[in-house]
Amino acid sequence: MDQTKIYDIAGTAGVSLATVSRVLNHPEKVKKATRDKVLRIIKDKGYKPNANARGLASRHSTTVAVVLPTLTRASIAETIQGIHDSAKKFGYTLRLFVNNEKEDERELWSEVIASSVDGILFMNDEMSKEVYQLIENTPVPVVFVNALSKNKNIGSVSIDNEECSYELTKYLISKGNKKILFVTTESYYAINEQMLQGYKRAVNESGLKEFVIQSSGKIPVNEVQFEKYLKENEKPDVVLGVRDSMTISFMNVAQKLGYKVPDDIQFMGFQNTRYSELSYPKLSCISRPIYEIGNVAMSKLTELIKDENKTGPSKTFLNYSIVWRDSTKNN
Amino acid sequence: MDQTKIYDIAGTAGVSLATVSRVLNHPEKVKKATRDKVLRIIKDKGYKPNANARGLASRHSTTVAVVLPTLTRASIAETIQGIHDSAKKFGYTLRLFVNNEKEDERELWSEVIASSVDGILFMNDEMSKEVYQLIENTPVPVVFVNALSKNKNIGSVSIDNEECSYELTKYLISKGNKKILFVTTESYYAINEQMLQGYKRAVNESGLKEFVIQSSGKIPVNEVQFEKYLKENEKPDVVLGVRDSMTISFMNVAQKLGYKVPDDIQFMGFQNTRYSELSYPKLSCISRPIYEIGNVAMSKLTELIKDENKTGPSKTFLNYSIVWRDSTKNN
DNA sequence: CTGAAAGCGCTTACAG
């Protein structure tokens, strides 16, 4: 019933533990004959090295921490799937840290460090200064995933949010749309802020007015706000929302009030989550490659982990395109 | 830059490591004065015991494994959030194992065991016989989450799927609906099977005909299938779907073909994910408490972990209700 | 290419 130990393998193979350990970690250092023999026995017995012991002895655990604000957002779940698939390929296991209560960022971070992971994938976008210091002094590599670090020394993987928002807004303006409403989040996220900047740049260049509202993460709250907005303001030509869930929620409210989509109002998202395929009509989106972003971030992290003479980390921008679906007239 | 060790704490506190270890693990065995002193120093230095060393020495890691088929389904992500919040309360950390490729179930399971977790939360519903054996012989407690084990010796947390499906179908029949179409998954899941059975029982009792179709997990594939169905068959009065995403997708196809929802066709889901609040119209649902299910499963697991004289595990059924929204006429 | 030995950072009987 007890798990097989490395001793057992060594015993039945007639070699020392060191050799067994070597076939696992540095197979090239072991003669093929012995290696094969040991490997066969390992397989027979279904031996798996104890992760704690291995981690303790080698100082690397082949596990990485994923720090995120919540799992209930589709974009985050899909990104983690991307992280996972890449992690699996490289032999890493994932440890989850959810930071939903803002108070204990510091506490959480200590936990992350103490868990002796080899690297950290960070999906929370915004942290207090204090925590930024902790991140900076962290003994293992950190990569920001679909998020931005204020700190130049920390790598990140995302799309060029400012640019994509700018381009999209420009394009919509070129199609004759005048009132473009930008819906962002109440809480500050650097990437949302960048999209907002891109939008503003485009609108200002064209001499149009800015229209921006900030919304909660809660659908029922948003609905009230959106309904109020539509009743008290001139209708927008296009609504641009940083989160698909918010955008779709807005679209539904508009339809309930009798507006036709896309004829009266058009809607566009920036995430391209599964939501966008399930809305009615389907949501046109910037096709932010959220799965890919997770995937690439994890590969990047493994490189940083392996790279002894750490080449300074960098911002990686992934390509995006636009998926025209049924919530816009432009397809 | 190096992490503080237990030695450092012991050193500056003027006590032995054993004492430091005790204030962490068995504080009642240490005199209050020394305890307070040690605690203060721990706090000052921000000391966190190394998780690997602790796990290796104590044989419990205060981490549990969560085994799941994919993260991209909203129901799963929301359940994990529930698991997480409960885990945090009890001081457990989560390790993620995603089993999307069916081939290596066995391999995955070995990994789970080798990772020396204290317990396992299992969200994959269906496994091969071989893996069931492995699960049975597992050295740590296992709980099935929103899934069912064929094996009586493994605990589970869910709702009474057969019953809820039966009751719902009965109710819909009592409202005069004749053709009720049940949409389930192509791949076998025990809980979906149970919902199907409940549906069948209700329909047969009432002398009505069964209408069942099986669908893929992929939205574009489903759309083709649903469109074909609606074109070639008499329209159903109600569509019941085991997965919200499938149900909503069906609803969208129906609307595109010109059917009015809920006037021509009604739709109901069994999951009550976020999707159901973002669809247009909003999806009426069995309010399966997916967050709660995760939460309770985790508490149950901690009990099993702590309970020395393991009281045999059991099926826990959580309550459900029905949320009437806009995709049905019955609210 | 292989083995003996030290050590990773903790916990826990065992004495006192």
Add this chain to the structure above:
DNA sequence: CTGAAAGCGCTTACAG
């Protein structure tokens, strides 16, 4: 209530 010591299951210089 506290300390000295063994041990958890591995890995990795160090010899040979």
